[in-house]
Amino acid sequence: MPSAIPPRSDPSNVLNQVRLSALIRTNSSLSNNRLTQIIMSPSDSDYLDQLIPSIREYSYGNRTSQLLQSLSRFASEKEAEIENICNTNHQEFVTSVNQLLRIREGTVSLTSEILDLNQSIQASTERLAEQKKALVESRSHRQNIDETFRALQDCLEVLRLSNHVHDLLGKKNHYAALRALDELQNVHLKEITQYKIAEMIQRSVPATQRAIAEAVMSDLNTWLYRIREMSQYLGEIALYHTDLRKTRLKEKAEKIPYLSQFKLNSAIELVSDEHEEYDLLQNDDLQVDFTPLFECLHIHQSLGQMDKFRAEYATTRRRQKDLLLPTSITLVDEDGASLHTLLEEMTGFAIVERSTMKRVPDLRSPVDVEELWDSMCHTAVGLISDALHEVDNAESLLKIKNLIALFMQAMDIVSTDDYMPMPIQNLEEFDKVINVSWYTPEKPREEQVFPCVLPFSQMYPLCCIDIRNFLNQFYFFSNDDFPHPDVIDETLKTALDDLLSNEVCETLVERLSSQYLGQIVQILINLEHFEMACKELEVLLAAARSQNSTVGPVSLNATAKFRNNKKAAEKRIFEVVNSKIDDLIETAEYDWMAASEPTEPSNYMQTLTRFLSNIMNSTLLGLPTEIKELIYFDALSHAANMILALPLSPDVKKINPNGVAALAKDVEYLTKFVDGLGVPILRENLDELQQTVNLLQSDNTDEFYDISIRNKKYGRVDAMNGPILLEKLTRTVQSPSKTDKFAALSSRFGMKS
Numbered sequence: 001m002p003s004a005i006p007p008r009s010d011p012s013n014v015l016n017q018v019r020l021s022a023l024i025r026t027n028s029s030l031s032n033n034r035l036t037q038i039i040m041s042p043s044d045s046d047y048l049d050q051l052i053p054s055i056r057e058y059s060y061g062n063r064t065s066q067l068l069q070s071l072s073r074f075a076s077e078k079e080a081e082i083e084n085i086c087n088t089n090h091q092e093f094v095t096s097v098n099q100l101l102r103i104r105e106g107t108v109s110l111t112s113e114i115l116d117l118n119q120s121i122q123a124s125t126e127r128l129a130e131q132k133k134a135l136v137e138s139r140s141h142r143q144n145i146d147e148t149f150r151a152l153q154d155c156l157e158v159l160r161l162s163n164h165v166h167d168l169l170g171k172k173n174h175y176a177a178l179r180a181l182d183e184l185q186n187v188h189l190k191e192i193t194q195y196k197i198a199e200m201i202q203r204s205v206p207a208t209q210r211a212i213a214e215a216v217m218s219d220l221n222t223w224l225y226r227i228r229e230m231s232q233y234l235g236e237i238a239l240y241h242t243d244l245r246k247t248r249l250k251e252k253a254e255k256i257p258y259l260s261q262f263k264l265n266s267a268i269e270l271v272s273d274e275h276e277e278y279d280l281l282q283n284d285d286l287q288v289d290f291t292p293l294f295e296c297l298h299i300h301q302s303l304g305q306m307d308k309f310r311a312e313y314a315t316t317r318r319r320q321k322d323l324l325l326p327t328s329i330t331l332v333d334e335d336g337a338s339l340h341t342l343l344e345e346m347t348g349f350a351i352v353e354r355s356t357m358k359r360v361p362d363l364r365s366p367v368d369v370e371e372l373w374d375s376m377c378h379t380a381v382g383l384i385s386d387a388l389h390e391v392d393n394a395e396s397l398l399k400i401k402n403l404i405a406l407f408m409q410a411m412d413i414v415s416t417d418d419y420m421p422m423p424i425q426n427l428e429e430f431d432k433v434i435n436v437s438w439y440t441p442e443k444p445r446e447e448q449v450f451p452c453v454l455p456f457s458q459m460y461p462l463c464c465i466d467i468r469n470f471l472n473q474f475y476f477f478s479n480d481d482f483p484h485p486d487v488i489d490e491t492l493k494t495a496l497d498d499l500l501s502n503e504v505c506e507t508l509v510e511r512l513s514s515q516y517l518g519q520i521v522q523i524l525i526n527l528e529h530f531e532m533a534c535k536e537l538e539v540l541l542a543a544a545r546s547q548n549s550t551v552g553p554v555s556l557n558a559t560a561k562f563r564n565n566k567k568a569a570e571k572r573i574f575e576v577v578n579s580k581i582d583d584l585i586e587t588a589e590y591d592w593m594a595a596s597e598p599t600e601p602s603n604y605m606q607t608l609t610r611f612l613s614n615i616m617n618s619t620l621l622g623l624p625t626e627i628k629e630l631i632y633f634d635a636l637s638h639a640a641n642m643i644l645a646l647p648l649s650p651d652v653k654k655i656n657p658n659g660v661a662a663l664a665k666d667v668e669y670l671t672k673f674v675d676g677l678g679v680p681i682l683r684e685n686l687d688e689l690q691q692t693v694n695l696l697q698s699d700n701t702d703e704f705y706d707i708s709i710r711n712k713k714y715g716r717v718d719a720m721n722g723p724i725l726l727e728k729l730t731r732t733v734q735s736p737s738k739t740d741k742f743a744a745l746s747s748r749f750g751m752k753s
Contacts, residue, residue: 165208169215178212178299181205182603209303216296221316223292228320230286231348235410236340238280238347242410264409280351288352290359297360304610306362314368317353321372324349325379331387331400339400342383343407346376350411357420361518362618366420366453374425420522421453421622422461437464438536439529455622456529457522463504464533467496475544489545493554496537500558504530509565512572518619520576524569525622531562573631577615578638584608585642592652592659592728601669602662608639609673616677629679636674636685643667644689647725655728660696667693688716692725701726 086093161180168177246264253260281288300309324345329338350373357364384404391397424430430448434441437460441448474492508523508530534556541554588604612635620628647655647663667689674682691714695704703709704722714722 169208169212178209178302181208181212182302212299213303213305216292216299217312219292220296220313224316224320227288227352228324228349230288231324231352232341232344233348234280234286234288234351235344235347235349237283237286238351238410239344239406241280243406246406246409281355288355290356293356293360293363297363302607304606310363313363317372321349321376325376326383329383329387330390331384332390332392332396336396336399336403339384339403342380343403346380347407347410349376361420361516362614366423370423370425370451420457420518421455421525422458423451423453425451433461436468437461437529438533455525457526460526460529460533463530467499467533467537470496470499471540471544489541489554493541493556496541497557500530500534500556501561505558505561505565509568512569515576517573517576517580517615520569520572521619521623524566524573524627527562527566527569528624531559531566534559534562570627570631574634577631577635580611581608581635581639582642584611585639585646588643588646590646590659590662592647592655594656594658594662597658597661598665601666605666605669609670612636612639612673629682632677632679633682633685636682639670640685640689643670644692644721647728648721652728654730655696655725656730656732657697660693660729664693664697688718691715691717692721695722696725696729701729 165177165180168180242264249264280286297306297309300306326338326342329342331339353364353369353372357366357369384400391400422433424433427445427448427450430445430450430452433439433454434445437456439454439456439460441454471492474495505527508526511523512520514520538554538556538559545554584604584607587607588602590602612632616628616632620631623631643663643666646652647659667686671683671686671690674686695701695714695717704714704717704726710717710722
């Protein structure tokens, strides 16, 4: 059997196994099991452990010498075989040994090179690590520098705008300065709230606002001073042109005797003199520019200081009124210069006051103007009365009388109907108006307090007087001498219809194109009172008909015409109010991706609620409650739709939670304002707006796509608008990072990180 390969390459072990194999072959008495155990022994000790039992067996049979001989012979044979093998392969063995030595030498060399390379790589790695560390630090510094640079740019922009505000103020561009200050406060300062410079500039904003208000008031005072200086000249021009109108009327009356029965400032005279119309405030000789007043008014409105401005303006005008009135006059000086000066000053002052009231109704009320006028007239009457005893000839007295008459006629120009509520000074005036008008006051006569204001303008009682005179003259003329009473009654009805429809109603409707809300409201009130007058006339005409008349109930077409045009006036009020709302909402400047939440409602929202409050408490005050509520309902509905359209605009691509918070704060401010009006139905207009904001602020916007939940929580949100807004909504809010080095550098510039 072949010899087994030992597990180790020890030569002695190999030799022992060879010998054992020979012994096994020569001695057949060894069992196969024992042979296998001896051959497969893994070590010398195991080999001997297997051999000892065999030796013991031979010793019992006295065959020990035989065993030794066999082992010696086997060993000799194998030694010879080994020697033969070595002799045969000696050269190859030597060559292999040499190769192994060279390989070993190369291995040692490579090992040395590898160690050197390892050291080089390790050194390079250390240098690379140091360079990478330096690069990371460099990038950190670069980032800090970039952030500092951006912060400095933002702060420098704020400083530039702050200086720009003062530059504009120095150039007297007051409104532009206020707008720039508003932009600085509500846009740029909010971007750098983390820096100390923002706090410093924010603290200076009230002082800058006061500086703007004081500067514009200074300009207004200069304007008022110039107005006072030109009052006499303005009055002189007014009296001169009034005298020219008297001359023209006299000349026309000489050519057309019919005109002699009409006085100056009557309707016929005004129509006949239309081609000679003359603007007292804008002409070749004098131009009165109200721009400083408008600018001052607008700035104080923007600052929310209208009440203060009204009080200051009223005080200034009262003081100027006192300054233009002398302590005494003389009526016997050359050409009556003293009286001329007094009346011209009063005329110019009154014209400016009346023009101011027309142009800026929120600034000067009719009561204020009338009080000043009454005060001036009372003082002037006293001055003239005190000086009248000096006049000792009829010619001078006639000149004084003509001059005062001219003054009164000039003032009639100023006091023509301006579509303002009619002021009543005393009980006598009140009784006259009530007696000629078809009007029932809310309070009994005994409870009236004077001065008071009636809801209609002065054109209403004047028309009532003309209508009553017309009826009296018509019935006096017809008497009972005509055999056809039906024709008479129908003729009167047609004439009244024509007068009321074509003259009165059309005149009012033509003026509905005005942009002045107060005038449109007054026209609506006048239309309502004329409608009531028509109903009273229908009853009066029916009662005054002849007993033989066969005509049925009297119905004036003018009644329906006044009623229908009331709707046109209401529609026009809606248009003007909504137009103003559009103008205000267009100024909204939402930052839909703002870095921080707002701290207060937007300026446009505060101005919007102030506007709605003002028109309710002043302009619309004379309207019936149901009409006021209807106008308010429509205005709030329109405002809610316009506000909701802001985030729906295609220009708005993304909206973050801070942008939603800004909208929510404005909606909350508007809601509180509406709740304060005490009209619960008005709140319904804001339901869609509120639910839309709630949806955008919800933590689970997927509820909107569940019909049952949507109908319960977001039932007023438009099914198309909701997904559009949710698509724009992003939960990401970017905020600037901060580092210690950046904070240290920022502190050098007075910033607070």
